[in-house]
Amino acid sequence: MAKDFYGDLRLGILGGGQLGRMLIQEAINYNVNIHVLDPDPNAPCKKLCNQFEVGSLSDYDTVYNFGKDLDMITIEIEKVNVDALEALEEEGVIVYPQSRVIRLIQDKGLQKQFFKQNDIPTSAFQFVSNREGLGNCHIQLPYIQKMRKDGYDGKGVKKISTAADFEHAFDEPSIVEELVNFEKEIAVIVARNDRGEMSTFPMVEMEFNPQANLVEFLIAPSTYSFDIQSKAESIAKKIANDLQIVGLLAVEMFLTADGDILVNELAPRPHNSGHQTIEGNYTSQFGQHLRAIFNLPLGNTESRSNAIMINLLGEDGYEGLARYEGLEEALAMDGVYVHLYGKKYTKPFRKMGHVTIVNPDRSLAIENARKIQSLIKVIA
Template sequence: MLIRSAIDFNIEVAILDPNPEAPCKENAAEFEVGDLNDFDTVYNFGAKHDLITIEIEQVNTKALQKLSDEGKKVFPQPHIIEMIQDKRIQKQFYKDNGIPTAEFILTENLEEIEANADFLPAVNKIGKGGYDGRGVQVMRTKEDISKGFDAPGLLEKLIDFEKEISVIVARNEDGAIKAFPPVELVFHPEANLVEYLLAPAQIREDITDKAVEIATNLAKKLEIVGLLAVEMFVTKNGEVLVNEIAPRTHNSGHQSIESNMTSQFEQQLRAILNWPLGDTSLFISSAMINLLGEEGHTGVAVCKGFKEVLDIPGCHLHLYGKKMTRPFRKMGHVTVRDKDMEQLIKKIDFVKKTIKFVSDEQ
């Protein structure tokens, strides 16, 4: 999706990816297979190019820092990526900089979690390596402690929230900042990843203003160049608390391709190239539904029901070109647009029931 935006500006994109069959392979000007965590691989790839950016945080930041030290443009900055790679350091940054977030305790192992049993109910998050819902364990009672991570992590107070929202904010080298309107996230009950989102979030105007202010403040404090996705809880008493951040284009911004004046992908390019940032306003209400691999299906992917979805006015299908499916793997998304929120909800329900990713062997 970033490459498609880059084509509009005659920008050639080279890709380093560990998967030789990565969907972007056919669209990239150059494509190289390599381990994103290997110093030499990342450094040698970056040394050949003018500007380096990421679409996943799990990358060798030491190599990126060396490239930056040698004068290469690397955005977001390597020290920011490194900080966000560790949820412990990330949470401490919020606390040190007055960013509202849930109360937390840093833990080194399962023994320390047990020693803080009186802090429950809480969420145990592993410090490094968690992604797309992995590395997160809810602990409501002492009996849940055995499910925790025997590794450096944190206990975060379980928040009785009303909604989960996300704000994507962009900042360029000149310090210009623009935020996208908040979107509302609805999570899959089992997979712990976003099932669908609503844009705009169905929240009060003062909550919207507060969320945008927090996201903007975070981008300023980090002095990030690029995009920053800020996931937040809205509590039942109107507090807005930062949950986690991602320094890249984000799943909570995919609907912007069809529903905002500027997509998050174009905005990412504008930010890292130090161009004027685009208009982020929403011109129509929309939803984004993640298309996940069906439970019980692993193998060559088959998409069923997409023709029926394409027959709905305002629906746009994005398939990611992944040849193999497995349970809860993100295989694509559908953006649905409608001026009427009630009709939009009906379209979401239809898409969820209709389109399925299954394997051809099962």
């Protein structure tokens, strides 16, 4: 790269939410010049970057004009105009993750085909073009229906239990997936730089909010056997290598009762399953993403302590200017780190922040996390 990453390099981030905010907090240490594009004039990144632009991430001209004078572009959300990114790449702007990777991951159907073509273990699946196609599926009920595009944070996913559910199913191109009887949802984040060097963060275990289908509680590192963790990390590395991605890749997986691992979905960016790395690991996922896209040596991903991450979601029944209950009491406890995302307004199940609880005693870390979960409430 002609420009030094620690001086005059202009880095654009598509998306100004909490992931961009935490990426900027890390990038400040490298003195990088940060430009952000987001449709929300009050986005969490607004006051932290060198230049903030309000505009659509899906509009070709907006994305192209935002990026044409930058040296490098990265993303914090996949729903961006890939055609504009391809044009920018052709003109010499570095885009990491690459536009072809973003295009594949934008479409869960293409993801599934990629898994099948590359012998990556995943659940059985079938494509349908609308809800009428559900009646002709060879996948047995009950099953999961996922919209191929535009699903995120639990949206765009439905469980179809009986034929009576067809009426309320998605009426657009979807994947029908076999319902996996899993023991635990797990994730591995892998980083890969342009030299092909790869490094994984230790496998984490996740618990989901049943109403919002969002990660609510995350435990790191995992206590599953070395064989299971090694297998999960090997799968993540294989996917990153097959994609030839530059940057971070979060690989969400199911662990079955038989010890099989099935890949669920991919995210080519910092991810909710890596927030605990800020306090819990020698290198955070945000620091590692920057190292990867700047083609620097990858950092040490070892855990420094047991770390539990809790998402702070907007309470059901509250919508409006956000208020936080229980923060003082939570911060009086040892090993508690609060991250508020700077979102002005709350609504039910909106991600408003996260808390990481670290403790050398794993059971005590989990116990304290459960206390925090009941203490802090995001209301209006």
